[in-house]
Amino acid sequence: MFCYQCEQAAKGEGCTKVGICGKQPEVSDLQDLLIYALKGLSIYAVAGRKVGVVDQKVNVFTCEALFSTLTNVNFDQERVADLTRRAVAMRDSLRGKVQGAGGAVESSHDAATFKLESTMEGMVAQSARAGLKADTSINPDILSLEHILLFGLKGVAAYADHAHILGQEDDSVYTFVHEGLASLTRSDLGLNDWVGLVLKCGEVNLRAMELLDSGNTGTYGHPVPTKVPLGHRKGKAILVSGHDLKDLAELLEQTEGKGIDIYTHGEMLPTHGYPELKKYPHFYGHYGTAWQNQQKEFAAFPGAILMTTNCIQKPQGSYSANIFTTGLVGWPGVVHVPNGNFAPVIKRALELPGFQEDSNGKEVMVGFGRNTVMSVADTVIDAVKNKAIRHFFLVAGCDGAKPGRNYYTEFVEKVPQDCVVLTLACGKFRFFDKDLGTIGGLPRLMDVGQCNDAYSAIQIAVALSKAFNVGVNDLPLSLILSWYEQKAVAILLTLLHLGIKNIRLGPSLPAFVTPNVLDVLVKNFNIMPISTPDEDLKAILG
Structure with a gap:
């Protein structure tokens, strides 16, 4: 096995014997083979769209299957093997449909034609052709961008699957998922092509998150405090x-x-x-x-x-x-x-016994989605103009078990009293029960929601930029992000697609980003690793 898709990659390089997450090597190998089969399926999905063949079952299945390979989703090798069998069967069926419609089905890539082994042992052995670093001839920087795209696509697939469950979908999302997966079989693309695909992934993820937001709020109402x-x-x-x-x-x-x-x-x-x-x-x-x-x-x-x-x-x-x-x-x-x-x-x-007695603990506030925050926009704007609020910090992202995440607790604790902290995703559990008080009747700590609600946070930033008639990068707003898995990768790509700069990212940088690719991100977006809370607050606030 070789896996480095999450922040806990062993030694900051990659898991090779067993996943830090507990994923066994056989499961990791089978997931590689599943993704390989999805690449082959996507080749024919792309060819099919050119001749009017669009298979909804293939669309939905591709996202479901890709989602299943995210960190900490599925460790059951029997279920992963079954998804792989289904992917190959769909691939071959779709190839026949595309051929029948006059589409091009000649592909030289093994992912489009390989015959799946019938036994579990055979499938695990077969996965050697499908590993993340199976092709040693690929330029390391191109491979880095390919993997950024792959992991971003996994995040897109997760959001698209969540949205589909609630009846929300857009064929443009499925189209790009297939285009992105199919592109991973190509050897004729240069660095600029891959950068373009990575940023396109961020654009499509924004649409996927919008669909999910519509599904959640349209079904269950907009969150309220x-x-x-x-x-x-x-x-x-x-x-x-x-x-x-x-x-x-x-x-x-x-x-x-x-x-x-x-x-x-x-x-x-x-x-x-x-x-x-x-x-x-x-x-x-x-x-x-x-x-x-x-x-x-x-x-x-x-x-x-x-x-x-x-x-x-x-x-x-x-x-x-x-x-x-x-x-x-x-x-x-x-x-x-x-x-x-x-x-x-x-x-x-x-x-089971259940709780034997009452226990009265703290209370925390939730429900500060975009509707709630923008309902008090006038109060927020006046507070900024009157200098009651000096700065906003979006401290958001994933939690994890790796040391170094106490940074986010300390950062929030040290944010000055004239600043507001917006937060979302599970990273907030480092500080979610802190009592930061209020500013002008507004809580200084506002929970925007799940990582799935990143769209809501983006809309808050866009609305504030319009209210102040400045770009998002000119707002008194700083993004302090923590990452762990692939939905975080997709969200980061969305922020880069939107041109948002000066993001601080931690607790460590992804193992799949090479120094040259990181240099591109720094030069174009001034993305930077976190340092210490004191140093970062001084750099931001002066």
């Missing part, structure tokens, strides 16, 4: 982690009146602000963080646990019997619940 208890109350309980709002909504409906309280974990915290979710009285509070103490939190939780998407460490220990997965998520030995039927989860929750 909501206090969420961090304690618990006596009774049976189910903990929901991940990102998927639809799974949560269906679970709330199926548990209504059954005496089970629903708690959120990690990225599900912001869901308490959605009107169509918060209306359920048994949707109670939030339990735990995201990464720092996840295993201990899961082991101590006295109810059933539902994992809905990625960004969740591999379950370990006896408590795994209490864990259920849904959608694309899968681990060997963990029960998967298909088709939104949560009866097994509910049954397990009723069997």
Whole structure:
């Protein structure tokens, strides 16, 4: 195996024996082979569009399958192997349809023609042709850009899949996913071509995030400021982690009146602000963080646990019997619940003891999406003009277990009293329960939502730039970002597509970015690594 798609890559270079995330080498190899098959499928999807052959099942499947290869989504080699078989079968079927329509189906690339081995062992051996560094003849800088594109496409696929689940899609997104994957089989593209594709990926990701935003807000309403208890109350309980709002909504409906309280974990915290979710009285509070103490939190939780998407460490220990997965998520030995039927989860929750007494902890505020923030835009603008607010900081991104992430806690704690902190994604669990007070009645710490809500944060920045009649880069706004997995890569590409500069990124830079590619990012966007909170605040505020 060789994997360096996430921030925890071993030694900052890549995992070669077993993933730091817990991914086994066979799973890693099979994921490489799945992506290889998707490249072949995409070759024919691109050719098909030229002659009017567009297969919706292929569109949806490509995003689902690519999403399954994200960090911490699926560690089940049987399911990955099944996706690979389906990808090859779809590839061959689509090739026939394209040929029948008079399209070009002659491809010299092995991804378009290879015959899949029938056994698991054969497939694992076959993956040698598909690894990230299988072709040693590729220029390192071009390979770096290819991998930035691939990992960005994984993020796009994740957002597109989330959006599709809620009935939102756009063929332009599917078109680029196929074009991007197919381009990864080409050897005739230069550095400028790859830079263009990488920035195009950011543009398409913006559209994918917009679709997801429309799906979430159109189905469950725009988030509103909501206090969420961090304690618990006596009774049976189910903990929901991940990102998927639809799974949560269906679970709330199926548990209504059954005496089970629903708690959120990690990225599900912001869901308490959605009107169509918060209306359920048994949707109670939030339990735990995201990464720092996840295993201990899961082991101590006295109810059933539902994992809905990625960004969740591999379950370990006896408590795994209490864990259920849904959608694309899968681990060997963990029960998967298909088709939104949560009866097994509910049954397990009723069997477990639940909380034996009430515990009144802190409360935190969520629900500061773009509608909420822009509803008080006049107050914000006046506060800036009157110098009550000096600066905005968007401290956002992924959490992770690697040392160095205390930077973000310390940074927020040291932000001056005349500054506002906007935050989103699971990185906020380093500081989400800090009481930073208010400015002119506005909270100094505003939770914009999940990483899936990055679109909302972008719209806030665009709206403020219009209100002040300046470009986004001229706003009193600084982006302090943390990254872990591939949705973060896609979001960063979106920010670069929008021309946003002076982004500070950490806790370490991606292993797949070569010095020359980093030099391009620095020269064109002044992207920079984080240093220390004191040094960065001094550089930003003077």
